Amino acid sequence: MRARVPLRLGLAGGGTDLSPYCDEFGGAVLNVTIDRYAYAFIEPSAEPCVRFCAPDIGQEEVFAPDLEEIAASRLLLHAGVARRFTRQFCNGKVPTVCITSFVDAPPGSGLGSSSALVVALVEAFRNYLGVPLGPYDVAHVAFEVERLELGLAGGKQDQYAASFGGMNFIEFLGSDRVIVNPLRVPASVLNELELSLVICFSGVSRSSEQIIAEQQRRLHTPGTDAVAGMHQLKADALDMKDALLRGEILRLAKILNRSWEAKKRTASGISTSGIEALRDVAMNAGALGGKVSGAGGGGFLMFVVPPARRVAVIQALRDAGGTATGVHFTNDGAASWRT
Incomplete structure (x- = not known):
């Protein structure tokens, strides 16, 4: 299973997707996706183990197929998405898979690369397990994994930009509501x-x-x-x-x-x-x-x-x-x- 999602340029409004600002005042962001990508591959493991590989940052780890075991991973994003799908869609039984990823930009690039990688991992798992998630669902799951479950600081725009793609005006409202408005620019x-x-x-x-x-x-x-x-x-x-x-x-x-x-x-x-x-x-x-x-x-x-x-x-x-x-x-x- 292969997944690819685009990185983005934040044209305007970046930061207004942060809580507590967007919860109180409502945020608005304009961004566009570009021809740089985050990739995630999922393949069945030949052995009864879970393997996380990130060759672009020189890391590879092998774990027993156990939720507590993979929680110790240094590859937080891989482990976070694997744990979420295991709990929600696999009845707590960790799939024995090899998960490989790489990104066309370094971490901390300002192009939303970390969040795009989470979206790529979510999209790969969605297809691998046959889970019926639409683009809003994929973005929301990625947001919850990255921001709530892993506690990594940041806003919401990157996940929705990566999931939907294109030139979008995205509104972030109270009660966790997000509206993606694709712009029909000539x-x-x-x-x-x-x-x-x-x-x-x-x-x-x-x-x-x-x-x-x-x-x-x-x-x-x-x-x-x-x-x-x-x-x-x-x-x-x-x-x-x-x-x-x-x-x-x-x-x-x-x-x-x-x-x-x-x-x-x-x-x-x-x-x-x-x-x-x-x-x-x-x-x-x-x-x-x-x-x-x-x-x-x-x-x-x-x-x-x-x-x-x-x-x-x-x-x-x-x-x-x-x-x-x-x-x-x-x-x-x-x-x-x-x-």
Whole structure:
């Protein structure tokens, strides 16, 4: 059994999918999936054991088929999904399988890679066991495993982006309600936006948990900069949706800059001297707007550039030590197939 799910770029509103903000005020995020993926394979084990393999990070573990045994795994995501499906769909009997995964981006990339991997594992198990779960169900199970059962800090947008795929405006409401609104953006606008985007890996893979924990602490205090910053980020998501549907790429770049300033108000550590240096390089080379994708502190930056300056911006970022490329959008979400 093979599963593949796309990673995403967070265009606007990132952070407003965090509790307690989305529970009290409602969150809104605009994101798009790109041609980088998380993969998960499940195969029957030839031996009475459970094997977890993650060759991209150099880890492999073997356990007896027992819930308590696999709970000790260092590959938390593999173990978390395996335990959830064992309890919910296998009457507590752990399947003897080999689960292999890899991701087209490093952990802490800001592209939602960890959550995309959880979705890939959920989708692979769904198909392997023949469980009738739709895209909302897959995203919700992935969210529960990652955030509630494993206690890993973060929001909800990554799971839904990976499960559905495409360009989506996603609303996060009280009582754990999520509404995914696929945007019907004209093809000419998507082509222009794709040509206008440059992404750059900062060279730093960061853990977002400290930043997210600080955001959540500050969000519990009404009237702080964090709350005001989140309000602006949500407004920017709405504004960017309108700009996209109207095909106003220059306006989108301005919103990106405004969101970057608002995001930095929600927690310390979101920006670093290295991030600001790369951003300055891109802007001096002709970029119109830019910010980090994800929680901040490292990972990928994204820039809107005039297409005629695309090559120059990429070269300037590479000369400054960044890993810069263009990017391609994808429409498909989580997919799985048997071999």
